[in-house]
Amino acid sequence: MKDKLKIKLSIADRVYPLTIDPDREEGLRKAAKKIDGLIKQFEQNYAVRDKQDVLAMCALQFASQVEQESIEKDSENTFVEDHLEKLNHLLQEKISSYK
Template sequence: MTELSIRIKIGDREYPMKVHPSDEARIRMAGKVINEKIKTYRDQFGIDDKQDLLAMVAFDCLIEKLQIEENNNSVDENVVNKIKSLNDLISRTL
């Protein structure tokens, strides 16, 4: 599969990238979300320093990722416990 050459603008800078066509929409969306978060922090705190804004966005994104992982682990535990309960019920029935 051939790669696409695209440019993603993040914080007033353009970054050239080569991506697989199946990843293009996700990568463009990531750039859009980063820019929206930069704007939110700029408006909310009146910060103009790009490095500070990008650090805050990176921190925010990592917190979101860790929360999602924690939620997924909790769901995984619940699923495993329910499967064990069902297996026990089936074993007792047989």
């Protein structure tokens, strides 16, 4: 079992102590930094003062990005699958013509 690492992350002016696997530290720190940057952006652009509202907007932003990437990936997979099926069909035709 890996040794756990104790870190403190600051998000929206609050400190969150976490015990994590060391290989997750960089990702968590980057995520916390991204969240804080987005919070500042929302506060400046929309004059939102309530941290809960800003955090909800951040959560929606990140969740929508994940969902959009999933939709795009599914679309790309469908495109690739269609082309592979066409290629397979062409190969099957060529193979059967040699029999």
